[in-house]
Amino acid sequence: MSEPALLSVRNLELWYAPAVQALRGVNIDLPERQVTALIGPSGCGKSTFLKTLDRMCDLVPGVRVSGSVRYRGKEIYDPCVDVTWLRKQIGMVFQKPTPFPMSIYDNVAYGPRTHGVRDRPRLDAVVERSLRGAAIWDEVKDRLKKSALALSGGQQQRLCIARALAVEPDVLLMDEATSALDPISTSKIEELIAALKQRYTIVIVTHNMQQATRISDKCAFFLAGELIEFGDTTQLFSLPRDKRTEDYITGRFG
Amino acid sequence: MRKAFDAQLQELNFELIGMSAAAEDAVNVVTSSLSTGDRQGALSAIELTRSMEGMEQDIENRCLRLLLQQQPVASDLRTISAALKMVTDLQRIGDQCANIAEISLLLQRQRQDRCLADIRAMSQKAAAMVKRAIFSYVNRDAQAARQVIALDDEVDTLFQNVKGELASRIADDRDAADQAIDLVIIAKYLERIADHGVNIARWAIFCVTGVLTPEDPAE
Numbered sequence: 001m002s003e004p005a006l007l008s009v010r011n012l013e014l015w016y017a018p019a020v021q022a023l024r025g026v027n028i029d030l031p032e033r034q035v036t037a038l039i040g041p042s043g044c045g046k047s048t049f050l051k052t053l054d055r056m057c058d059l060v061p062g063v064r065v066s067g068s069v070r071y072r073g074k075e076i077y078d079p080c081v082d083v084t085w086l087r088k089q090i091g092m093v094f095q096k097p098t099p100f101p102m103s104i105y106d107n108v109a110y111g112p113r114t115h116g117v118r119d120r121p122r123l124d125a126v127v128e129r130s131l132r133g134a135a136i137w138d139e140v141k142d143r144l145k146k147s148a149l150a151l152s153g154g155q156q157q158r159l160c161i162a163r164a165l166a167v168e169p170d171v172l173l174m175d176e177a178t179s180a181l182d183p184i185s186t187s188k189i190e191e192l193i194a195a196l197k198q199r200y201t202i203v204i205v206t207h208n209m210q211q212a213t214r215i216s217d218k219c220a221f222f223l224a225g226e227l228i229e230f231g232d233t234t235q236l237f238s239l240p241r242d243k244r245t246e247d248y249i250t251g252r253f254g
Numbered sequence: 255m256r257k258a259f260d261a262q263l264q265e266l267n268f269e270l271i272g273m274s275a276a277a278e279d280a281v282n283v284v285t286s287s288l289s290t291g292d293r294q295g296a297l298s299a300i301e302l303t304r305s306m307e308g309m310e311q312d313i314e315n316r317c318l319r320l321l322l323q324q325q326p327v328a329s330d331l332r333t334i335s336a337a338l339k340m341v342t343d344l345q346r347i348g349d350q351c352a353n354i355a356e357i358s359l360l361l362q363r364q365r366q367d368r369c370l371a372d373i374r375a376m377s378q379k380a381a382a383m384v385k386r387a388i389f390s391y392v393n394r395d396a397q398a399a400r401q402v403i404a405l406d407d408e409v410d411t412l413f414q415n416v417k418g419e420l421a422s423r424i425a426d427d428r429d430a431a432d433q434a435i436d437l438v439i440i441a442k443y444l445e446r447i448a449d450h451g452v453n454i455a456r457w458a459i460f461c462v463t464g465v466l467t468p469e470d471p472a473e
Contacts, residue, residue, distance in 0.1 A: 210325055237327045239464035249327050251256045 005029030006171065006201045007053060012067035014048060016060060022048045024225040026067070030218075035193060035202045037216035037233065039209065041248065044222040046205050050173050053203065054090040055083055071171075088115065091164035095176040097156030099148035104131075104140050107148045107159055111167040126166055134162035135192045154185020161192065172196065174204040178211065190215050209249055213237050221245045259324050266316055266337055267392045273309040273344050274388035274454075276302055278381045280351035281447060285377035287358050288440065289370045296355040303348035303355075310348075313341045332464060336391065336457040343450040347384060350443040357436050369416050369437050376412045376444040379405060383451030391458035402455035403467075409448035416441040 007030040014023040022045045030036050038046040051057040052069060055076060069076045076086055088111075100107050108127045109117075117123055127144070131137040136158040140151070148159055157177060164172060174193075178186040193202055193215050206212050212219055212233065219233040221242075229236060229245045240246045247253055280302040287295030317338045320326065326334055383402050390398035420434040420441075453469075460466045 209327065213327070238331065240328055246328050250330050251259070 006032040006072065007203075008068075008070040008073075009052075010068040010070075012049075012052060012069060013065070014045075014052060014057065015064045017062055022225050023052070026227045028220060028227055028230055030201065030203060032201050033197055033199070034217040035197050035204065035215055036218040036220060037212035038203065038205045038220050038222060039207075039212055039249075040222035040228075041253070042207075045225040046220075046222045047175055049222065049227075050092075050175055050203060050205050053171070053173055054087050054092055056087075056092060058083070088167045089169055090171040090173060091167065091169035093157070093160050093164055093172065093174045093177045096180050097153055097160050099151070099156045099159055101147070101149060103145050104148045104151070104159060105144040108162050108166045111163060115167060130162040130166040131159075133165045133196070134158045135188060135195070136162060152185070154181050154188060157181060157185065157189060158192065161189070161196075165196075169200065171201045171203065174202065176205055176207060179207060186211075209237070221248060223248070259320075259330070262316070262320055262324075263330070263333060266313065266320070266334070269309065269313050269316065270337060270340065270344075270388055271392060273306060273313065273341065274384055276306050276309065277344050277347045277351070278385050280306070280348060281377050281381040281384070281444075284351045284354045284358060285374055285444075287355070288361065288373065291361075293359060296358040299355040299358075300352050303352040306345060306348040310341050310345045313337060317341075329461070332461045336461045340388070340391065340454045340457050343453045344384070347447050347450050350447055354440050354443050357440055361433065361436055367433070367437065369419055369441075372412050372416045372419075373437065373441055373444065376409055376416070376441060376448070379409050379412070380444050380448040380451060383409070383448055384454065387451050387454035387458055390455060391461055394458075394462050396459045396462040399455040399458040399462075402458075403452050406448050406452050409445055413441050413445040 009026055009028045009030075012023055012026040013021065015021050024045075026045075026049060038050060040046045048057060052065060053071075053076075057063055057065065065077060071086070071089065074081070100110060102110075105127055108130050109123050112123060112126050117126065128137060128141075131140060136155060139155060140159075148156065151159060157180075161172075161177075178189050181189065190211065193204070196202060197217075204212075204216065216233045218230065219236045220230040221228045221236065221240075221244075223244055229240060229242045231241070236245065237249060240249065280299050283295050283302065284299035286292070287299065317334050320334050324330065383405050387399060387402045390396070390402060417438055420438050424431045424434050456467050456469070
């Protein structure tokens with residue numbers, strides 16, 4: 001029954017300041033090649049939790065983390081872990097599309113170049129494969145040298161996904177990646193997520209319950225920094241075990 | 255939003271209670287018309303079942319609108335999907351009452367039939383089952399719903415009695431065969447009405463527990 005956990009989190013606690021605790025004793029095993037959705041009211045810690053998985057939270061001054069996060073058995077908070085390597089394995093896509101002010105091609109080639117790929121034919125291949133993987137190749141293949149900023153919001157977000165795919169990550173983290181998009185762009189990204197989970201492990205933060213039920217296999221409900229419930233999405237949305245989950249998903253609070 | 259949604263769910267409860275009351279009335283009116291030979295009773299039972307069709311549409315429309323507008327999950331989804339299933343059972347009860355009424359209009363002779371007492375008992379039990387099943391749904395009372403399911407055995411036993419009695423009568427007295435066959439059909443309809451009561455109770459349990467019990471617990 002239990003799928004192999006790609007990311008295994010134990011007793012994870014996080015403080016933004018000595019008196020500001022954002023995560024409290026989180027234990028969770030995120031299964032490989034599945035979509036896990038993180039839900040909960042604003043300020044519940046779900047985005048903070050997402051950022052602990054690629055150590056983006058390290059960038060916040062004064063933050064303190066305790067507990068354990070193991071990626072493929074390796075403790076990612078071990079001081080000898082190369083954070084650049086970690087973030088190559090675990091890519092992030094943000095709420096608002098964040099294209100770099102450069103061409104479409106250079107946006108996607110940015111990561112591979114950073115990791116030392118200079119060979120032009122190889123870069124061309126990576127760019128095409130990534131743009132195809134993000135289901136945007138057909139829309140941009142004739143204007144790769146044009147500025148990424150000229151793309152629509154939905155296209156920019158798929159470009160950002162392509163940019164994340166270009167470094168061949170293992171895990172994709174998405175923080176409300178469709179909340180700034182219209183329904184058609186949202187639907188394209190959701191279809192993309194369904195296709196990507198064949199190869200990648202995906203963790204998404206979403207405020208959209210219907211989206212969580214549509215695209216995730218597993219769902220985790222956070223409240224006030226605690227993981228309240230984690231399980232199969234269908235189970236969690238049809239017969240939640242915890243009353244607080246039921247109250248949240250049926251709109252009784254939050 | 256939640257307040258308006260809760261008010262809509264409450265309306266749904268009222269509509270289901272209204273429709274189950276109509277079903278209960280139809281069962282009672284039609285069975286008493288059997289023994290009294292009251293044509294008017296049979297006709298008013300048919301009228302009642304026609305009004306149930308409008309109620310069915312109202313309930314279905316409300317459910318579909320709530321599914322569209324609220325995109326319900328968890329207990330809300332169970333409440334609405336159970337209502338959609340139960341309303342079909344209630345409508346079937348109406349159809350069966352109408353069928354009984356049609357036979358009742360043709361039954362002119364021998365109103366003083368010994369079997370009518372058993373048939374009357376069947377109808378009272380079946381009508382009570384339907385009513386209690388709907389209330390167990392409205393009150394989210396799985397225990398009360400399980401009791402409804404248990405009552406089905408009593409109706410089944412009465413049906414077997416009626417059937418046995420009428421079968422031997424057909425064998426002994428060819429002249430009485432026509433009426434006996436009609437009465438067996440009526441008893442079978444009542445037995446089916448009780449089964450719909452069981453179905454409604456199963457959905458009431460589903461609403462509370464999230465688990466739909468098998469139609470026959472022995473299976």
